[in-house]
Amino acid sequence: VRVRVIGRISLLPDGIQELIRQIERTTENYGEHYLNLAVSYGGRAEIVDATKKIAEQAQKGQLDVSEIDEAAIERHLYTAHLPKSDPDIIIRTSGEERLSGFLLWQGAYSELCFIDVFWPDFRRIDLWRAVRTFQQRERRYGK
Numbered sequence: 001v002r003v004r005v006i007g008r009i010s011l012l013p014d015g016i017q018e019l020i021r022q023i024e025r026t027t028e029n030y031g032e033h034y035l036n037l038a039v040s041y042g043g044r045a046e047i048v049d050a051t052k053k054i055a056e057q058a059q060k061g062q063l064d065v066s067e068i069d070e071a072a073i074e075r076h077l078y079t080a081h082l083p084k085s086d087p088d089i090i091i092r093t094s095g096e097e098r099l100s101g102f103l104l105w106q107g108a109y110s111e112l113c114f115i116d117v118f119w120p121d122f123r124r125i126d127l128w129r130a131v132r133t134f135q136q137r138e139r140r141y142g143k
Contacts, residue, residue: 001027001030001033001034001035002027002028002029002030002031002033002034002035003023003024003026003027003034003035003036003037004024004034004035004036004037004081005020005023005024005036005037005038005039006036006037006038006039006041006046006078006079007038007039007040007041007042007045007046007078008040008041008042008045008049009039009040011040012039012040020039034081034082036079036082038102041078041102042101043099043101043102043103043104043105044101044104046077046078046104046105047073047077047104047105049076049078050073050076050077051073051076053076054068054072054073054076073105074105077105077106079103079106085106086106086107086108086109086110087103087106087107087110088110088111088134088139089110089111089112089113089130089131089134090102090103090107090110090111090112090113091113091115091127091130092112092113092114092115093115093117093118093119093122093126094115094116094117094118094119095114095115095116095117096114097114099112108142109139109141109142111134111137111139113130113133113134115129115130
């Protein structure tokens, strides 16, 4: 499993940052399965960070403004390392019916499943119910 930590890692204590770098280095050659941990993460912050990277490239002449499109933005998101960064389904536990800023860009066409179970109590049967709900939906991808 390739482990990646997404978020503003620079806000974490130095020891934690080094541990994250070490884990990512150790697993960087794995690629069949991914484990992404959202730490110090916010969807708005992710979009701001991606925008800043794009602006820096444009300022340096490495990117023409006419080249900025959805694909350019996706290349600068925290999930750019994934072969497919758009989740098919986002399962929200705790009964809350909101995303709370989680994967705002990537989840634009995701199916949302809200489960009235807190995360520590989430069971296999809850996952199967979410999968069954997902299978019964007609995916329209914003159409």
